[in-house]
Amino acid sequence: MSEGKSGVFTGGASLVWRRQRVLWWPYLVCLLLAHFAASTTMGRLDWFLQRSLASDRLLVHGFSFGAVIELMSGQSPLLSFGHEGMHFGFVFFFFMLLVTGGILEAYWRDATLTTMEFFQNGGRYFWRFFRLVMFLLVALIPVGVIAAVTSSVADSVDKKSISPFPAVWIQVAGAVIVLFLLMTVRLWFDMAEVTAVAESETGAWRCLKAGFRLLRGNFGSLFWLYFRISFLAWLGEAIMLHIWVRHVPPEWTRVSFVLGQLIVLFWMGMRWWQRASEVLWYQAHGLEDLLPRAPIDEPAPVPEVATVA
Amino acid sequence: MRNGIAAVLAILCALALASGGAAAPHARAIASLQAAAKPASAPLSTRVVAYKIDAKLDPAAHTITATETVTYHNLTGQPQQDFPFHLYLNAFQPQSSWMAEQRLDSPEYKWKPEHLGAIRVSSIEAVGIGDVTSTMHFTQPDDTNTEDHTVMQIRLPKPVAAGADVQFKIAFEDQMPQVVARTGYMRDFYMVGQWFPKVGVWWKGAWNCRQFHRDTEFFADFGTFDVNLTMPKNEVVGAGGDLVSSTENSDGTKTMLFHSEDVHDFSWTASPSFTPVEDSWTGSAGTVKIHLLVSPGNMGSATRYIDTVKGTLQKFDEWYGPYPYDRITMVDPPHGAFQAGGMEYPTLITLDTSWYTPKSVLEPELVTEHEFGHQYWYGMVATNEFEEAWLDEGINSYTEVKIMDALYGAGADVINLPYGTLSEREMQRLGYNLAADTDPLTRPAWKFLNGNAYGGVTYGKTASVLLTLEKIVGEDTMRRALRTYFMRYRFTHPTGEDFLKTLEEVSGQNLRWYFDQAVSGTAILDYEVQDLHSDPLPWYPTDVKSGGGTGKNGYRNYVVVHRKCDFIMPVDVQMHFKNGEAVMEHWDGKDRWIRYTYDRPDEIVSAEIDPQHQVLLDRDLFNTSRTTQGSRKAFQKLNNLCTFFDQWIGQILAWLT
Numbered sequence: 001m002s003e004g005k006s007g008v009f010t011g012g013a014s015l016v017w018r019r020q021r022v023l024w025w026p027y028l029v030c031l032l033l034a035h036f037a038a039s040t041t042m043g044r045l046d047w048f049l050q051r052s053l054a055s056d057r058l059l060v061h062g063f064s065f066g067a068v069i070e071l072m073s074g075q076s077p078l079l080s081f082g083h084e085g086m087h088f089g090f091v092f093f094f095f096m097l098l099v100t101g102g103i104l105e106a107y108w109r110d111a112t113l114t115t116m117e118f119f120q121n122g123g124r125y126f127w128r129f130f131r132l133v134m135f136l137l138v139a140l141i142p143v144g145v146i147a148a149v150t151s152s153v154a155d156s157v158d159k160k161s162i163s164p165f166p167a168v169w170i171q172v173a174g175a176v177i178v179l180f181l182l183m184t185v186r187l188w189f190d191m192a193e194v195t196a197v198a199e200s201e202t203g204a205w206r207c208l209k210a211g212f213r214l215l216r217g218n219f220g221s222l223f224w225l226y227f228r229i230s231f232l233a234w235l236g237e238a239i240m241l242h243i244w245v246r247h248v249p250p251e252w253t254r255v256s257f258v259l260g261q262l263i264v265l266f267w268m269g270m271r272w273w274q275r276a277s278e279v280l281w282y283q284a285h286g287l288e289d290l291l292p293r294a295p296i297d298e299p300a301p302v303p304e305v306a307t308v309a
Numbered sequence: 310m311r312n313g314i315a316a317v318l319a320i321l322c323a324l325a326l327a328s329g330g331a332a333a334p335h336a337r338a339i340a341s342l343q344a345a346a347k348p349a350s351a352p353l354s355t356r357v358v359a360y361k362i363d364a365k366l367d368p369a370a371h372t373i374t375a376t377e378t379v380t381y382h383n384l385t386g387q388p389q390q391d392f393p394f395h396l397y398l399n400a401f402q403p404q405s406s407w408m409a410e411q412r413l414d415s416p417e418y419k420w421k422p423e424h425l426g427a428i429r430v431s432s433i434e435a436v437g438i439g440d441v442t443s444t445m446h447f448t449q450p451d452d453t454n455t456e457d458h459t460v461m462q463i464r465l466p467k468p469v470a471a472g473a474d475v476q477f478k479i480a481f482e483d484q485m486p487q488v489v490a491r492t493g494y495m496r497d498f499y500m501v502g503q504w505f506p507k508v509g510v511w512w513k514g515a516w517n518c519r520q521f522h523r524d525t526e527f528f529a530d531f532g533t534f535d536v537n538l539t540m541p542k543n544e545v546v547g548a549g550g551d552l553v554s555s556t557e558n559s560d561g562t563k564t565m566l567f568h569s570e571d572v573h574d575f576s577w578t579a580s581p582s583f584t585p586v587e588d589s590w591t592g593s594a595g596t597v598k599i600h601l602l603v604s605p606g607n608m609g610s611a612t613r614y615i616d617t618v619k620g621t622l623q624k625f626d627e628w629y630g631p632y633p634y635d636r637i638t639m640v641d642p643p644h645g646a647f648q649a650g651g652m653e654y655p656t657l658i659t660l661d662t663s664w665y666t667p668k669s670v671l672e673p674e675l676v677t678e679h680e681f682g683h684q685y686w687y688g689m690v691a692t693n694e695f696e697e698a699w700l701d702e703g704i705n706s707y708t709e710v711k712i713m714d715a716l717y718g719a720g721a722d723v724i725n726l727p728y729g730t731l732s733e734r735e736m737q738r739l740g741y742n743l744a745a746d747t748d749p750l751t752r753p754a755w756k757f758l759n760g761n762a763y764g765g766v767t768y769g770k771t772a773s774v775l776l777t778l779e780k781i782v783g784e785d786t787m788r789r790a791l792r793t794y795f796m797r798y799r800f801t802h803p804t805g806e807d808f809l810k811t812l813e814e815v816s817g818q819n820l821r822w823y824f825d826q827a828v829s830g831t832a833i834l835d836y837e838v839q840d841l842h843s844d845p846l847p848w849y850p851t852d853v854k855s856g857g858g859t860g861k862n863g864y865r866n867y868v869v870v871h872r873k874c875d876f877i878m879p880v881d882v883q884m885h886f887k888n889g890e891a892v893m894e895h896w897d898g899k900d901r902w903i904r905y906t907y908d909r910p911d912e913i914v915s916a917e918i919d920p921q922h923q924v925l926l927d928r929d930l931f932n933t934s935r936t937t938q939g940s941r942k943a944f945q946k947l948n949n950l951c952t953f954f955d956q957w958i959g960q961i962l963a964w965l966t
Contacts (some may be wrong), residue, residue: 023644034955035952038952041951051939055942059947065731066739088959097966168644227830246727250729264960
């Protein structure tokens with residue numbers, strides 16, 4: 001059952017591939033909810049755009065930012081991004097809160113769960129994970145403070161320094177630090193969630209402490225695991241966005257749609273990869289780290305967990 | 310001034326440009342400037358004022374200590390005893406009208422000590438008459454705010470006779486603010502504009518010396534400037550004048566003498582961090598030295614600035630008239646000094662770029678073109694920017710569209726991505742649509758509803774009005790009219806009426822019906838194709854038994870064009886039929902609607918008002934055409950994008966779980 005570092009990394013991808021169902025369902029829910037939200041936003045525009053030669057000229061054969069802004073401006077704009085999107089976002093957020101337990105359970109067992117099992121597990125962990133989200137919001141406060149302080153220091157330096165560059169470098173350094181902290185906090189809470197599933201731990205606070213101990217003791221390997229997948233995600237997104245903007249003609253509406261969905265699906269897949277890798281990492285190392293260290297002459301007990309192919 | 314458009318563009322920038330440019334050493338810059346200094350020649354303007362200023366910059370205290378001798382030639386045709394002066398920097402004080410207007414529009418604006426600006430006049434002497442400091446008092450011609458100190462007035466013991474001269478010696482000290490509204494300091498950078506007491510303009514039989522308002526710019530008489538600037542030796546300086554001499558002093562400073570004539574203002578800039586770049590362009594009035602001062606990190610934009618100003622000089626020379634000065638100084642403000650960018654002064658303009666401006670976003674080009682354009686519409690055709698801002702900003706926005714189209718291609722001359730574009734015309738329309746019916750163009754700048762209305766109407770609506778006028782008089786006529794206007798009124802202070810009369814004269818048309826609605830009115834122009842359908846001929850079955858025969862004689866086609874709002878504009882309407890036939894109609898628009906009926910062998914497929922897309926004033930782009938067969942492609946495309954954005958909102962929130 002124990003895998004090396006690269007084994008956890010590639011094993012995670014392999015696990016996501018084997019258990020695709022838990023990726024496809026949330027993706028389809030995301031697409032459907034967003035589509036409904038967009039339809040609400042766009043509903044008034046349908047007839048309006050269908051029968052205008054300007055639509056074809058400005059929005060199909062080319063894409064006029066001016067025309068889109070005109071649709072969005074005025075006293076009663078026909079197009080407004082935001083409200084419906086935010087509503088959808090919150091619905092999707094609660095949906096994800098509901099299914100994360102099922103996803104982790106499927107990865108932990110490396111088994112295809114029935115729909116009943118999947119949602120039973122989701123329901124079982126829902127309130128635990130909800131409490132963890134509350135803790136996460138609290139943990140993000142210092143990150144926000146650091147971001148604000150960095151910005152303020154950069155402003156102050158900008159006013160005092162002769163060169164404009166120090167302030168910019170402070171901002172860049174601040175952004176890197178904030179990104180690092182965001183990733184670290186997310187990783188900590190990811191491990192807390194994995195602990196909850198692995199140990200059937202009901203206490204959110206105990207999960208957090210276990211997650212923290214794991215992260216503290218194995219920061220290098222865990223962060224490297226998380227960062228590598230994040231980096232691949234950013235790279236893939238950048239490449240696909242580049243292809244979309246630079247190489248897909250504006251009138252290729254269907255190709256644009258497919259590419260846009262690939263971008264979303266790829267992003268979700270990479271996040272699921274992180275989750276699967278964390279589960280595998282936990283199976284390989286986590287329990288040993290949490291249990292009291294065994295005497296040297298006696299081998300540590302090995303827990304019974306599902307093996308990963 | 311560009312009025313925030315550059316800020317919008319900056320947000321759209323995503324990629325960094327990283328290219329170097331040739332940087333000429335400071336010594337070479339000075340040498341070339343000296344070469345550019347020209348001997349005195351016949352005046353181009355009626356020189357009403359002559360300023361001699363000795364100023365010393367203290368970079369540590371951000372102050373300028375100066376004495377000014379201003380000679381005023383009384384060409385008012387009558388004796389003058391009272392003289393008003395602008396003290397523009399006093400606007401940057403908490404109790405000023407400028408600040409009150411700023412707070413009105415932006416209640417979140419908070420005062421900071423570094424925002425303080427001031428011109429403190431310590432003495433005024435009328436040469437040969439005596440000290441008149443005691444007569445100095447502040448006046449408020451535009452409002453009742455007695456705390457506003459942007460206009461001072463003095464009274465002489467006896468009037469200056471018509472045709473005589475009077476000379477004032479004024480000692481003053483400037484407190485420069487941190488860069489705000491075009492002027493001030495940022496780190497080691499100084500953009501020094503509106504920095505000396507400037508006498509008002511005798512105009513339309515009275516003194517015209519307005520307070521400095523949040524949305525107003527400037528107005529002054531033509532004359533000459535001889536300005537001695539003393540500052541630390543390491544400063545690299547640019548100014549709106551020819552460098553006559555530069556001497557190094559024993560105290561580690563240097564003194565530079567600048568001379569300028571046939572201009573109505575003098576501004577300058579200094580920073581040890583500037584890298585000068587020299588170039589030149591030759592036009593119908595001779596060679597023009599291009600003196601560019603680039604701030605750290607912005608060298609990648611230097612070529613873009615230079616190429617644009619050369620292209621703009623060329624087009625203005627070809628289309629509107631010669632550029633008579635022998636130099637143009639271009640100042641690239643440093644990072645963080647955004648508010649000093651995008652501003653015009655005679656023979657000196659400030660530019661704008663950002664470190665991450667990709668070539669597909671023409672921000673440096675747009676600002677450079679616009680500010681250079683002001684050399685014509687403000688610099689030489691010196692209209693009253695307080696009272697008729699549309700004559701400088703608006704006409705300049707119109708010529709900006711024409712020149713950017715010519716230089717960079719119509720349709721994609723602001724943002725030019727393969728996937729999407731934003732053209733100059735669209736940008737001006739967006740401004741117009743912000744405030745289509747709030748204020749007429751002719752409203753004084755400080756009396757607009759708010760800053761958005763001022764910007765939208767003065768820049769965007771004027772440009773849209775003039776672009777739409779091209780449909781009525783033709784593009785070539787518009788170009789000839791602007792050339793006539795420039796050549797006739799350069800080095801004078803024309804009014805809006807002068808401009809409108811020139812348009813009528815050159816076009817040979819009475820255009821009052823249009824000006825009344827578009828220039829001095831606030832009527833909205835919005836035409837729509839309200840109905841479009843076909844009826845078979847005959848509509849009833851000719852074979853009663855089979856029910857057949859319907860439509861065997863073709864179709865009766867109906868089109869209804871509706872004028873939704875009050876602006877009346879003659880328009881073309883083009884109809885297309887299924888068999889490819891096209892019909893063009895012309896409607897005078899006087900009635901509220903018109904129905905066209907056609908008996909044709911085929912059904913109608915589309916109708917379009919203004920098929921040449923010249924009526925930019927029409928507020929709604931989408932209802933001016935209609936088709937019988939709907940296409941969902943545009944809807945699907947927007948719907949896909951909307952779905953995509955919504956999915957990302959979901960992903961961001963789901964990151965928390």
